[in-house]
Amino acid sequence: MFFFFIFGVSSKQEKLDFNQPAICRQCGRYGSYEVFMEYTYFSLFFIPLFKWNKKYFVRTSCCGSLYSIDAELGNRIARGETVTLTEEDLHLIRSGSYRHLKRCANCGYETYEDFQYCPKCANPLN
């Protein structure tokens, strides 16, 4: 008799039930914080058995700025506790790029990078 074990290690991102209105430090607009949990999990026969390496991220709804928050704080949000995020809790990973979007007038190429010239057609960007 043979047993076939189908197992795997994957990572997944889950949006937590959290929404806090806030004035964005990056773009100055009124938006809200959304919290995501990223984790690695081991599954057997497609059933996730355990999770580890949990990381928590905050994203602003206004401009998509990305922050990391401490796992301890993230765990409390994941448990459904009422948590108010303050600026000290947020560690900036990537500033929102909404207002930095450059669009090439010549070919329509859009980029968030700080290019002086369009990477596609070399037209100057402003």
Ligand SMILES: [Zn+2]
């Ligand atoms: Zn913003």
Ligand SMILES: [Zn+2]
């Ligand atoms: Zn172009």
